[in-house]
Amino acid sequence: MAACTSSLVSLLLLLLLLSLVAGEATAEAALNFTRQDFPGDFVFGAGTSAYQYEGATGEDGRTPSIWDTFTHSGRMADNSTGDRAAAGYHKYKD
Ligand SMILES: *[C@@H]1O[C@H](CO)[C@@H](O)[C@H](O)[C@H]1NC(C)=O
Numbered sequence: 620m621a622a623c624t625s626s627l628v629s630l631l632l633l634l635l636l637l638s639l640v641a642g643e644a645t646a647e648a649a650l651n652f653t654r655q656d657f658p659g660d661f662v663f664g665a666g667t668s669a670y671q672y673e674g675a676t677g678e679d680g681r682t683p684s685i686w687d688t689f690t691h692s693g694r695m696a697d698n699s700t701g702d703r704a705a706a707g708y709h710k711y712k713d
């Protein structure tokens with residue numbers, strides 16, 4: 620059942636993507652769905668990456684990631700780094 624549900628949702632998202640690429644739908648309309656559009660046992664999840672979320676570069680023993688090294692090498696057009704990012708390391712309790 621879980622594999623079937625996963626396949627169904629993947630197919631739904633693929634069809635939405637294809638209709639967007641084909642210009643048959645707007646992004647706003649493609650994202651116009653509710654909980655009822657998913658099977659009852661569908662479990663929603665969310666994810667993020669440490670680089671985009673944590674910040675706190677160099678604090679509490681954190682060592683540079685590949686992205687820290689890359690952005691600090693001066694290769695970013697806007698000079699951005701993940702040093703602060705979303706500051707999740709300091710704000711996670713909020
Ligand atoms: C979203 O769906 C509702 C209900 O079907 C509809 O009334 C509304 O026009 C839709 N909005 C967009 C942007 O497609």
Ligand SMILES: *[C@@H]1O[C@H](CO)[C@@H](O)[C@H](O)[C@H]1NC(C)=O
Nearest residue numbers: 692693694695696697698699
């Ligand atoms: C990025 O840093 C370089 C070197 O300090 C500077 O010349 C450039 O103007 C900076 N670019 C931006 C978008 O701030």
